[in-house]
Amino acid sequence: MAEHVIEVENLTKCFGKFCAVNKISFTVGRGEIFGFLGANGAGKTTAMKMLIGLLIPTSGKATVSGFDVYREPESIKRNIGYMSQKFSLYEDLTVWENIRFYGGIYGLTDAQILEKTESLLTRLELENARNSLISSLPLGWKQKLAFSVAVLHEPKIVFLDEPTGGVDPITRRRFWDLIYEASAAGVTIFVTTHYMDEAEYCDRVSIMVDGKIEALDTPRNLKSTFQADSMDDVFVRLVRPEKAK
Numbered sequence: 001m002a003e004h005v006i007e008v009e010n011l012t013k014c015f016g017k018f019c020a021v022n023k024i025s026f027t028v029g030r031g032e033i034f035g036f037l038g039a040n041g042a043g044k045t046t047a048m049k050m051l052i053g054l055l056i057p058t059s060g061k062a063t064v065s066g067f068d069v070y071r072e073p074e075s076i077k078r079n080i081g082y083m084s085q086k087f088s089l090y091e092d093l094t095v096w097e098n099i100r101f102y103g104g105i106y107g108l109t110d111a112q113i114l115e116k117t118e119s120l121l122t123r124l125e126l127e128n129a130r131n132s133l134i135s136s137l138p139l140g141w142k143q144k145l146a147f148s149v150a151v152l153h154e155p156k157i158v159f160l161d162e163p164t165g166g167v168d169p170i171t172r173r174r175f176w177d178l179i180y181e182a183s184a185a186g187v188t189i190f191v192t193t194h195y196m197d198e199a200e201y202c203d204r205v206s207i208m209v210d211g212k213i214e215a216l217d218t219p220r221n222l223k224s225t226f227q228a229d230s231m232d233d234v235f236v237r238l239v240r241p242e243k244a245k
């Protein structure tokens, strides 16, 4: 059986009487691309914040890379990569300055940063943009660069919070090439998205409704279980059942 790098059992987060995340349980295997879906307000961000050591749960258990979310949040932060739509690259620094800045934060040496910068710029075909300000780059390039920076320190797990918001399907597909590459190298990908084409690219998908995981399986099995033609249909049936009728 594949090694579990994320283990979650009855994880719960309540704000007063309202439980944004209500007893969710799942495991994620090494190298797996795990899609974390749900409507706005379903509790995805709250759940992810607990897993990356930013929010202490109310109850339940969870470990990430073997580290406990209650006792070892700092170890979790050091051992994961994280990219969100909101927290990303510095717009008023150049491509190279951003790489150097994050490399420093992740504790890489100058020599490691230099070496990784060259291979990263070549891979992304961004050699000519090394001195360009981030603000001058198209959004699709920024997202690819933000992902590459998030895995600069070679974490075993990377958390992506709506990483491809606002770009077209072709640009999203190119971004997913980077995800596949990382996954093939053994990196586990935990990704939230509102795009159902991306849900189809995941190995398994969980769908949250009102703080609970209502379905969790491969896209193929979910479509079969819900007798749906697409992940879009599956999502609508679960999240807005009245519309599916």
Ligand SMILES: Nc1ncnc2c1ncn2[C@@H]1O[C@H](COP(=O)(O)OP(=O)(O)OP(=O)(O)O)[C@@H](O)[C@H]1O
Pocket (backbone or CB within 6 Å): 015, 020, 038, 039, 040, 041, 042, 043, 044, 045, 046, 047
């Ligand atoms: N600090 C907080 N205090 C009170 N309620 C909160 C807090 N953080 C989140 N919530 C509530 O918890 C619920 C889940 O929010 P969360 O941001 O986790 O949802 P989400 O699935 O990530 O939504 P989105 O797709 O819009 O980002 C929402 O009703 C939100 O208002």
